[in-house]
Structure formats: C-alpha cells, structure tokens
Amino acid sequence: MAVVEIVDVAVVGAGAAGLTAARSLSAHGLRVVVLEAGSKVGGRVLADKSLAPWPLELGPEFLHGEHHNALLRLVADGIEGKPEASLVELEWPNYYFFGKEGVLMLAEEADEQPDVALMHESFEKLGEISPATFSAPEAEEEPTLLQYFASCGLSSRVLDLADAIFANDYGADMSDVGLHEVMHEQRHWTYGEKYLDAMESLGRGLDVRTAWRVQRIDASPTGWGADGAAVELSAADGRVVRARACVVTVPLSVLQRGEPEFRPPLPPPQAGAIRKLKMGSALKVIVRLRRRFWPADFYDAVCSDSFLPEVWLSPAAELMRPDAAPPYTIVGFVAGARAERVGRLPHADIARRMLAQLDGMFGSSDDPHPASSSCDGFLVKDWAAHPHVHGAYSHPTRGAHGARPALGEAAHGCVFLAGEACHAGVNPCIHGAMETGEQAAARCWSSLQPQSRSRL
Numbered sequence: 001m002a003v004v005e006i007v008d009v010a011v012v013g014a015g016a017a018g019l020t021a022a023r024s025l026s027a028h029g030l031r032v033v034v035l036e037a038g039s040k041v042g043g044r045v046l047a048d049k050s051l052a053p054w055p056l057e058l059g060p061e062f063l064h065g066e067h068h069n070a071l072l073r074l075v076a077d078g079i080e081g082k083p084e085a086s087l088v089e090l091e092w093p094n095y096y097f098f099g100k101e102g103v104l105m106l107a108e109e110a111d112e113q114p115d116v117a118l119m120h121e122s123f124e125k126l127g128e129i130s131p132a133t134f135s136a137p138e139a140e141e142e143p144t145l146l147q148y149f150a151s152c153g154l155s156s157r158v159l160d161l162a163d164a165i166f167a168n169d170y171g172a173d174m175s176d177v178g179l180h181e182v183m184h185e186q187r188h189w190t191y192g193e194k195y196l197d198a199m200e201s202l203g204r205g206l207d208v209r210t211a212w213r214v215q216r217i218d219a220s221p222t223g224w225g226a227d228g229a230a231v232e233l234s235a236a237d238g239r240v241v242r243a244r245a246c247v248v249t250v251p252l253s254v255l256q257r258g259e260p261e262f263r264p265p266l267p268p269p270q271a272g273a274i275r276k277l278k279m280g281s282a283l284k285v286i287v288r289l290r291r292r293f294w295p296a297d298f299y300d301a302v303c304s305d306s307f308l309p310e311v312w313l314s315p316a317a318e319l320m321r322p323d324a325a326p327p328y329t330i331v332g333f334v335a336g337a338r339a340e341r342v343g344r345l346p347h348a349d350i351a352r353r354m355l356a357q358l359d360g361m362f363g364s365s366d367d368p369h370p371a372s373s374s375c376d377g378f379l380v381k382d383w384a385a386h387p388h389v390h391g392a393y394s395h396p397t398r399g400a401h402g403a404r405p406a407l408g409e410a411a412h413g414c415v416f417l418a419g420e421a422c423h424a425g426v427n428p429c430i431h432g433a434m435e436t437g438e439q440a441a442a443r444c445w446s447s448l449q450p451q452s453r454s455r456l
C-alpha cells in the first residue's frame with residue numbers, strides 16, 4: 001500500500017521556475033513540497049567542480065536582461081559564498097574568428113566592415129518591423145531568421161557569422177529559428193552579460209525532495225476524500241503526494257516525451273503548444289590549459305565556419321587578471337543541429353577538434369599548436385544526454401507565436417505549468433523561468449482562495 005503525503009501545493013522540478021514558485025507559495029503560509037527527479041536543486045544551472053579549482057558552469061553562465069530581472073534582484077541582495085568579482089559586465093561579442101579566412105579580429109574593428117555592419121543593422125531592425133510585414137505567424141511559410149538575413153542581402157561570409165552569433169545563442173540553427181518569435185523578443189528584451197549561480201540561495205529553506213521523479217499526475221474534479229486534494233502525483237516506486245494544486249516546471253523536452261503523464265490529458269491549447277514549440281540541444285566542451293596564448297583583452301570569440309561557433313574564457317574576469325595563475329579554462333559552445341552532430345563524436349575527438357580550432361585562432365609560426373601543446377584536461381557536457389532535461393532550451397519556433405502563453409494557462413483548474421518555455425518574452429533565460437514561476441504561483445494562489453474553489 002502506497003504511503004500518501006498530503007500538502008497544499010506540490011511543485012514539480014527544482015529549477016529556477018520551480019524554486020521561485022515554491023518560495024512564493026510558501027510565503028503565503030502554504031505547505032509546499034518540491035519534487036525533483038535529479039539529485040540537487042538548480043535544474044539546468046549546474047556546475048562542475050572536478051576540472052578546475054573553481055566551479056565551471058555547465059549550463060547558464062550569463063545574466064541576460066537588466067530590466068525587471070528577478071535574478072539580478074536576487075544577486076543584488078547577496079549570495080552567500082559568491083565572490084563579488086564574478087559579477088562583471090562585459091561587452092559581447094569581444095572577438096570574431098573568420099574560420100575560412102583564418103582571421104581573428106576584435107569585434108569592434110570587424111563591426112566597421114560593411115557586410116558585418118549590415119548584419120547588425122538587419123538584426124536590430126527586427127525590433128521595429130511590424131509582424132504584419134510577414135505572413136501569418138501560424139503559417140508554415142513563416143520566414144526563418146536565415147531567410148530574413150538572406151533577403152537583407154547579407155554576404156555568405158557573414159551569414160555563418162550571424163548563425164554563430166544569433167542562432168547559436170538561441171540554441172538552434174538559423175534555418176530553424178522562426179522570425180515572429182525573434183521579432184517579439186526584440187521588442188521585449190534588452191541584454192547585459194553577467195556571471196552567476198544563485199539557485200542554492202533560491203532553494204534555501206524549502207522542502208525539496210530530490211530523487212523524486214513524478215511519473216503521473218491525476219487531476220480529480222471531485223477531489224480525494226476530505227482533505228481537499230485535487231491532484232495526485234505518483235512516482236514509479238509507489239510514492240504518492242496529494243495536493244490542492246500543483247505547479248509543473250519540467251523542461252519542454254520532458255513534456256514532449258510524455259513525462260509526467262497527465263490524467264486526464266492536458267487540454268488542447270497546452271497539448272498543442274507542447275507539440276509546436278521546439279527545444280534544441282547544446283553542448284559545452286571545456287579545456288584546461290597550462291599557459292596563456294591569447295591577447296590580454298580576449299575573453300570571447302564568435303567563430304564563423306569553425307567547429308565550435310563560440311569560445312570564451314571562464315570565469316572570464318578572474319582569468320583576465322594579469323596575475324591570474326594557471327590553470328586556465330576555455331569553454332567551447334555549440335547549439336542546435338550542430339550540437340547533435342558534435343555530440344555523436346567521442347568526447348576525446350571533440351576536445352581535440354576544439355584544441356585544433358584554438359591552435360588555428362591563436363597559433364603563430366613560432367608557436368603553431370599553443371592549445372594542443374598546453375592542454376592537460378577537458379570535459380564535455382552534452383545537454384541532449386541529460387536524463388531529466390534532454391536538451392538545452394526552447395528557441396524561437398517557426399509557426400509557434402502565441403504558444404508560450406497558452407502553455408502557461410491553468411489546466412483542470414489545479415495544474416499550473418511554468419518553466420522557461422512558457423515565457424511569452426521568448427528568451428530562454430533563468431530570470432525568464434523565474435518570472436513564469438512567479439506567475440504560476442500567483443495563479444495557483446488565487447485558485448486556492450475560497451471564492452475560486454467552493455468545494456475546498
């Protein structure tokens with residue numbers, strides 16, 4: 001016989017969205033439990049502590065967006081044990097590497113070249129163009145970012161650079177990025193870059209159960225017994241939690257795999273949004289180096305026609321200091337379909353090819369293989385292989401405009417979905433995920449008020 005635990009609200013997933021929702025609901029005095037399939041809080045915020053003397057971020061590293069940023073507020077309030085030095089603001093991109101030409105160039109110099117300038121102007125214009133300029137968002141003919149750039153007359157030389165800068169950051173290829181969601185986002189977000197990890201602070205004091213993978217959620221119109229519970233969450237091993245409502249924050253790719261199973265199934269708007277929206281993959285490779293061989297002002301390069309579209313020093317601020325002692329760590333990042341192809345290679349080959357790329361970028365006739373000759377360790381994090389995430393983040397999707405708010409609607413009056421893919425502003429960021437957690441918590445709280453549910 002299964003042991004049944006009864007709470008006010010069960011939150012599924014202990015990432016940014018789930019922890020935010022749980023904090024907010026706990027602040028109302030509700031009994032909240034967070035059920036997390038993995039072994040720790042943070043979800044996609046994940047650090048490795050084995051390769052270097054400092055933690056290396058395997059997921060997010062940058063804080064995007066300075067306005068109304070819940071994460072920035074959390075950081076400003078102070079995170080225990082987090083050195084202030086890691087909160088630095090850096091212009092991005094810093095360098096470009098034109099792979100075909102074998103040229104490494106400061107971004108501010110390259111940006112003055114007419115074709116690179118046209119690329120930036122065309123992207124910036126996207127925030128000003130009326131969506132009506134293009135075909136209906138629902139239509140299969142919705143233009144992709146690649147088609148838009150080609151229509152702006154971008155040279156083939158900068159098309160791959162645009163792919164490395166914009167699409168790789170979105171977590172997809174340009175041919176897979178829908179224009180309407182990009183335009184929508186351009187009108188809603190501004191960007192800044194800062195480094196952080198605040199999830200442990202967010203989870204402090206909450207009742208989080210790790211290794212608790214929710215397999216099924218039953219929503220009952222009449223409730224179970226006298227305890228007022230309207231949802232029942234079950235694990236494969238027979239554990240059961242009943243709650244008056246639940247907030248589900250598992251990644252889009254997990255929902256797409258049918259996990260958890262919803263009984264009755266989610267209503268058509270949500271089921272449709274889950275089908276429509278896309279989540280791409282991403283892969284990071286981090287190499288540990290015994291010496292410096294890059295210019296003193298280098299911290300990042302966007303690389304066209306190269307194995308990895310972007311490489312950066314991490315943690316940049318610390319490693320850029322003239323007195324920084326070895327080791328040094330450089331991250332390579334690839335997303336979208338390219339990440340899937342890279343992910344099929346043996347990890348040692350991935351590291352070898354990244355080192356060859358760094359040799360091409362920074363080598364000289366005196367020192368042709370600076371990276372290959374000074375590497376003494378590496379790691380690869382392939383997000384497609386993460387057992388509870390199965391991908392990186394959702395990306396602006398062709399024909400999916402409007403699907404995100406639909407995904408965040410309430411289902412059956414007691415199931416509330418949140419998580420980065422629900423954010424109408426599109427950006428798949430930590431603070432976007434936090435905002436969806438806040439919204440879901442507000443809806444959940446209001447549904448629990450006596451006037452909303454007379455039977456409770």
Ligand SMILES: Cc1cc2nc3c(=O)[nH]c(=O)nc-3n(C[C@H](O)[C@H](O)[C@H](O)COP(=O)(O)OP(=O)(O)OC[C@H]3O[C@@H](n4cnc5c(N)ncnc54)[C@H](O)[C@@H]3O)c2cc1C
Nearest residue numbers: 013015016017037043044060061062214388419420429430
């Ligand atoms: C490589 C990479 C780089 C990124 N870079 C940035 C960046 O620089 N800046 C930025 O702001 N964002 C970045 N992001 C995106 C950011 O990490 C996400 O938008 C955000 O962390 C998502 O939070 P979430 O709460 O929606 O989902 P998650 O963090 O994925 O949380 C969902 C949780 O649900 C759990 N779960 C899954 N299935 C179940 C189940 N059946 N039962 C119980 N629990 C379950 C998962 O284990 C997970 O902990 C990056 C992401 C990746 C992968």
